[in-house]
Amino acid sequence: MDAQVPRIVVVGGGAGGLNLVTRLSRSLGRKGRADITLVDENLSHIWKPSLHEFAAGTKGPEEEISFLEHSNRNGYKFRLGRFAGIDYQERWVMLDPVLGAEDVELSPARAAPYDVLVLAIGSRSNDFGTPGVIEHCLFLDTPTEAKRLQSEILNLCLRMETGALENEKGSIRLAIVGGGATGVELAAELREATEQLGRNGIDKLRIPDSVGISVIEGSDRLVGALPENISKKVLNELGSLSVDVLLGTRVTRVTEKTLEFGDGSSLEAQIIVWAAGIQSNKALASAADLEVGSLGRLRVRPTLQTTHQDRIFVMGDAADCLWQEMNSPLPPRAQVASQQAAFLEEQLKRWVRGDDLKEFRYTDHGSLVALSSSSAIGSLMGRALGTMTLKGWLARRAYKYLHYRHEAAVQGHFRALLRTVLSMAMRRVRPRLKLH
Ligand SMILES: Cc1cc2nc3c(=O)[nH]c(=O)nc-3n(C[C@H](O)[C@H](O)[C@H](O)COP(=O)(O)OP(=O)(O)OC[C@H]3O[C@@H](n4cnc5c(N)ncnc54)[C@H](O)[C@@H]3O)c2cc1C
Known part of the structure; x- marks a missing residue:
């Protein structure tokens, strides 16, 4: 490739990053007008809004997209690596090693040179500093965590069936902390999955009330980001699926198999999933010099450039981008990430041509x-x-x-x-x- 061709590096091949890299490869990479590289710490892509289906076992590996195959077909480079910081002077993205099974090193510490860098590494669940969450809860932030949750639920049901689970009550409980879209969708999916397991040979799951599912929400309604009439409908729907919903209930501590609440009461559950809000991906802390905004995300201008570095753009959950009409940060949604991918394709074409950059406008659908x-x-x-x-x-x-x-x-x-x-x-x- 011509040394003069600008090198565009996108870190994170999720809902936003993979969409962007595909677009850029088609409009710039294949025409030899830019050199496109995707960096991700995983070898495959799963659309994050479907993670709860992987966790319930209703979706499997055939839904994943291999970065190696996708990059080869679309004409961009894929580099396996974990984002670890930026050398602004030399314009290098620093990457930590990625380890595989039994801690075998799959990729060493290395650096990728860039002329333009797009950070799209998403977000993580927010434990709000609640004691015991990290130690005793499962999360639904990554494909690995979704697969772990699926195997823990299956194992729990099997142990119940075979008698290996010492449980006087003869029933199990799955608790989900957080009544946003993630928690609510997971609860409904788990209800369907455990019923399905009952039909697939785990007979004890057919006994009424053998699986309790609880959603615990700190505010006074579910899916608070949606209109109130929808919250009510979601609450009714979960009721019809026999999902117990505790509203206005703050979790103050988690111990092994127990949730403790602000009013002194508690709830026992064999599996506790934490899905209460988001915060920035911890790896972003290594991007020193970049201004941090709400929830630890990187603050961007309306052009999606960071406030201090013109050559660095941030998109999706990793960006703290103002929603002008609402005077608040844009919500962490796939819809935002995909609109930003379409916008950034045009924006980076302008950048390559040396044209003036435009401002991103979000349309809520x-x-x-x-x-x-x-x-x-x-x-x-x-x-x-x-x-x-x-x-x-x-x-x-x-x-x-x-x-x-x-x-x-x-x-x-x-x-x-x-x-x-x-x-x-x-x-x-x-x-x-x-x-x-
Ligand atoms: C269960 C669930 C249901 C959801 N449902 C909806 C929905 O219905 N509608 C909606 O609009 N939104 C939904 N969301 C939110 C939506 O998934 C996110 O807003 C969206 O995925 C953000 O896209 P992104 O590209 O910023 O990050 P992501 O899609 O999270 O992608 C981040 C990418 O970065 C990679 N990465 C992470 N860290 C590093 C690192 N250090 N180095 C290199 N690579 C790294 C990851 O492997 C991943 O490929 C849901 C989320 C969850 C968890």
């Missing part, structure tokens, strides 16, 4: 919350539609369409369609749940 394989609730917004509340099968189709749009953006329509058909066909020939 509404939000949908999935409540099982056949139902969802939410609102869609559009100029022609106004705000429209959707519920049930139609909402679930609209929710699935969001994932399809992401697939189409990173795989192309033909492949996305093929993958959808394949995944529907696979459901006919293999168990609906991952059972190992």
